[in-house]
Amino acid sequence: MFPLCPNVEAIHGMDSLTEEPYEARVPRTVLNPSGGRPFVWGNQVEWSETSFDVFQSYSRSREETMTTRQVLYAHGDPIRVVPLALPEELKAAAATPPQLTFNNGPLLSAVEVFTVFWGAAWQQAPQSDLANNLNQFFDFILTSPLIDQLSEYDIQDGQSINHGKRVGTTTITSPHLRNSVSDNAIQHMLQQEISTNAAFPQPSANMLYFVYLPPNVAVTQGGSASCQAFCGYHNDINGQIFYAVI
Numbered sequence: 001m002f003p004l005c006p007n008v009e010a011i012h013g014m015d016s017l018t019e020e021p022y023e024a025r026v027p028r029t030v031l032n033p034s035g036g037r038p039f040v041w042g043n044q045v046e047w048s049e050t051s052f053d054v055f056q057s058y059s060r061s062r063e064e065t066m067t068t069r070q071v072l073y074a075h076g077d078p079i080r081v082v083p084l085a086l087p088e089e090l091k092a093a094a095a096t097p098p099q100l101t102f103n104n105g106p107l108l109s110a111v112e113v114f115t116v117f118w119g120a121a122w123q124q125a126p127q128s129d130l131a132n133n134l135n136q137f138f139d140f141i142l143t144s145p146l147i148d149q150l151s152e153y154d155i156q157d158g159q160s161i162n163h164g165k166r167v168g169t170t171t172i173t174s175p176h177l178r179n180s181v182s183d184n185a186i187q188h189m190l191q192q193e194i195s196t197n198a199a200f201p202q203p204s205a206n207m208l209y210f211v212y213l214p215p216n217v218a219v220t221q222g223g224s225a226s227c228q229a230f231c232g233y234h235n236d237i238n239g240q241i242f243y244a245v246i
Contacts, residue, residue: 102155106239111164112206113138117171118189119214127214131171134212138166164206170199177214183221186211186245187237194241208234209243219245 115135121127141147142164154160172193175185190209194200201207213219219226221233232246 100153106205106236106242107153107155107159107161108164108206108208108242109159110162110206111142111208112167112201112204113142113164113208113210114167114201115169116190116193116200116209116211117169118211119177119217120173121214122171122212123173131169131212135166135169138210142166167201167207168199170197172197177217179216180218180220180225181213183219183235183245186219186243187235187241190241190243191237203241207242209241211243211245213245221245 115131115138117127117131122131147161147163150161172189175189190211194203200209218228221230221235224230226232232244234242234244236242
């Protein structure tokens with residue numbers, strides 16, 4: 001009597017074509033101490049010279065199958081996603097125009113920006129480069145389609161917001177700035193420069209003085225400080241001088 005293995009024997013190996021591991025199940029074998037290895041097919045025992053006959057036959061049939069199999073490659077372009085069809089009742093309704101109330105405040109319909117760089121730091125790099133970039137920014141944006149989006153603020157009586165322009169720039173070094181400056185001090189500076197400095201244009205309904213402060217100088221306004229409660233703001237002096245501070 002020879003010891004019998006389970007009815008089915010599992011053989012593990014590596015596929016030579018796909019280089020993937022696989023498991024093959026073949027009939028059980030009978031271990032023969034004399035060297036021969038019979039295979040049991042159901043109740044019939046057949047002897048073979050080597051234990052690899054069935055395994056090799058299995059490998060050859062698998063290899064023949066693999067050589068004729070087609071390999072389909074994935075598309076190299078991104079996956080195209082088709083959006084789901086939504087019922088009409090689930091589609092978002094068209095946005096309604098905003099209902100804004102005009103409280104008769106000043107409206108700059110064709111803004112004229114004059115940039116004011118306050119402090120000696122603006123006279124040398126890197127702040128001088130930043131000042132040039134800011135001026136170029138205004139040259140672009142004031143005549144760009146972004147201004148057209150402000151048409152929602154047009155007034156019904158015919159006053160509308162149109163493209164603007166930058167009308168000039170200047171750098172001032174006095175009064176000397178310390179670690180902070182108040183909004184009152186900024187208003188005083190503007191009034192003083194407008195009245196005494198020929199580089200400053202005179203106020204008008206569209207004139208906007210854009211004041212830039214150097215690094216490490218905070219603005220105090222309304223009990224709050226810049227870089228803590230706000231980054232910038234705009235204001236006016238008696239409804240006649242319009243300015244913004246950053």
